[in-house]
Amino acid sequence: MVVGVLAVTALISTVVFAGIDHFVSRQFEALHEERVQRVAAQVSEGVERELYRLGNLSRLLAQDTDLINSTYYHLYLEGEQDHPVAAVGRIARAFGLESIGLWAPDGRVVASDGAGDQAPVAVAPMGDLSRLRDAESGLRSGGNDEFWLVAQVPIEHNSNVLAWMTLAEPMVRLLDTLEQTHSASIRPAADDAPTRDVVRIAVGREASSGTESNPVYLDVTAPDVVGRALTEVKRLLGVIMALSAVLLATALAFVLHWQLKPVTTLSEYIGAVGRGEFGGQAPLPRGRGELSSLVRSFNAMSTALARLRDMERRLRHQEQLSAIGRVAARVAHDMNNPLSVISSAAATMKRRIPSGDPLAEYVDLIDHHAQRCGSTVRELLEYGRPVTPRLQPVAPAEICEGILRRWQRRQPQSLKVEFTAQQNLPVIQADPLLLEQMLDNLLDNAAHAATPDGTVSLHVRADGTQVRLEVHDTGPGFSPEARAHLFEPFFTGRCSGTGLGLASCLAIARAHEGDIQVPEESAGTVRVFLPTTPATTAAQTVMSPGR
Structure with a gap:
């Protein structure tokens, strides 16, 4: 018709x-x-x-x-x-x-x-x-x-x-x-x-x-003015014909859509299953013919696949928690007691060393790193729990320079370290220990990628309403596979790594209402963005990845 x-x-x-x-x-x-x-x-x-x-x-x-x-x-x-x-x-x-x-x-x-x-x-x-x-x-x-x-x-x-x-x-x-x-x-x-x-x-x-x-x-x-007018008339008639054809085609498409709507809807749900979206239930057409039977079979299959996907997700999460628990128990057993002894000894030495003694600086360094190791053990035990920074006003250039100086002492002398900071940077609200933990992880990754005779640089500058911390190394940069899983827990490109470094860094940055980016145009560069405006509360809570 x-x-x-x-x-x-x-x-x-x-x-x-x-x-x-x-x-x-x-x-x-x-x-x-x-x-x-x-x-x-x-x-x-x-x-x-x-x-x-x-x-x-x-x-x-x-x-x-x-x-x-x-x-x-x-x-x-x-x-x-x-x-x-x-x-x-x-x-x-x-x-x-x-x-x-x-x-x-x-x-x-x-x-x-x-x-x-x-x-x-x-x-x-x-x-x-x-x-x-x-x-x-x-x-x-x-x-x-x-x-x-x-x-x-x-x-x-x-x-x-x-x-x-x-x-x-x-x-x-x-x-x-x-x-x-x-x-x-x-x-x-x-x-x-x-x-x-x-x-x-x-x-x-x-x-x-x-x-x-x-x-x-x-x-x-x-x-030919008259001829042009005639051409316009012909064009108008052509437009009318085209509109008529469009209206007729629309009516035909509506009829076909109404008749084939159950098949079209089912194909959409099948496409969702192909993309890994399980659990969708296609609406049942009227009647009890072959098409209704096909839709019921598809809905049952989608439900079963959704149950399997949920079971797989739960199992993977349990495995991650189990691995975290094992690592945390081993670290707590091996490090908590020695760290307590070191901290106590450092405190005793600080009380007994006279003021102005050159050894006081090294005792402070021992006490600082003992506290840092204790914080790392606690963060590992609390991984998967909310990260709660203790915010305080800090000068980004000074604290980053101190972190870089302490980190450089642990590196080989052949590794070149560079630091630049913009003048008159605004004060940020940050937890110094968490900030040092995040930068140490990023600097360790950069040093491993740059090799002992390479160069690792830390640049601090303002970026709009944020302060940008940029860690750069002269290594080859991240591989395409690594870019796809950068912030996933337990993914690592090193044999000795745990795969928690970048995930922890991202959790710390987001706890400070910031973010981490790895630009594709610059190999071997990681950028941390921290807001310059004060936080809305004294401590912000951000769920760490994998939770």
Whole structure:
């Protein structure tokens, strides 16, 4: 049925278009041809009027006393040439002539001038001047398909011909004026035959120094306003047809969608299962046919797969917790007691060492690292629990420089360490111990990637409303596999690593309302962003990854 409606609509549209093209288009074409013929006749009359005007002007100028006397003095009384030149220039400026020339009986140019933008050129006379006794006008070729409207007249003194004067205007100027008047294109005819929309008219014959040559033709082309209107009508009908086709196609698609909606819905749920999204239940269609049975079987399969996925997730989580528990128990057993002894001994030594003793600095260093190791053991035991920093105002440049200096003491001397910090950095709210734990992990990773003779650098600078800590090494950077699992717990690229370093760093950064990024465009670079605005509470709690 839908196909039949489309076929009938197409047939009706074709008949309408054929009728418009056969009847209306023919009438419009006749009107356009009549207008072009009328414009062509007016153009021909315009050229004749311009030639007539030039002829009358040449007769008037031939009576100019100053021009006659200056020409007579120059030719017969050996007067100066400046006189006829000045007279010709005055006439050119007064009447705005593009070209005016004064010719002697021997054929040489006595004077020439013009009011155009370019250097004036004396257009050569038409035919034999010796026979000229009255003004005449015509067309003269100037080369490069350029024609001039030329009028020439003898200059007489006491009924004797002294010289001949030629006035010339480029025909293109007249054509431009006619184009603006009649809203048409008027240009010298080309060598090939005119097209259907062009009317070719003869406006005179080209005159030369000898006999007359071929006629001069102009091609007149008028804009087909009516034709454009007809084209717009056809375009509108085409749009209407297209909209009709779209509406019909929409109706057809709606019908097919309504009939095949259960299959389409089921295919979407199958795609979700293919992406690993289990547990989705497709709606059951009406009835109890084969399609309903297929949907029930799919729903049962999706439910079973969801149960298997949940069991797998729970098992993986239990394995992670079990591994954390084993590591934490072993570390607590091996380190807690020695750390307690070290801390107690350091405290006793601090009380007994006099103030100002050089050993006091090393005792403070022992006590500091004992506290740090104890904090690390506690963080390992608490991994998977909320990270709660004890925030306090710290200067990022000073604390990072101190952390880097203490870390450098544990590294080989061949490793180059660089530190830069922007001036006047804002104060941040941070936990110094957690900040040192995070930077130590990042610096250890950088030192391992850079090799003992490489370079590890730490840069601290402001970045908008944040402070950016950037750790960079000269190593090869992260592999594509490592980038896909950077912050996953227990993923490591080193044989001796536990895979908790970057995960712990991310947890610490987010506990400070910050973040960690590993840019792809810079190999071996890790950026830590910490906010410069104070935290909303004294201590912020962020769930660590894997929880």
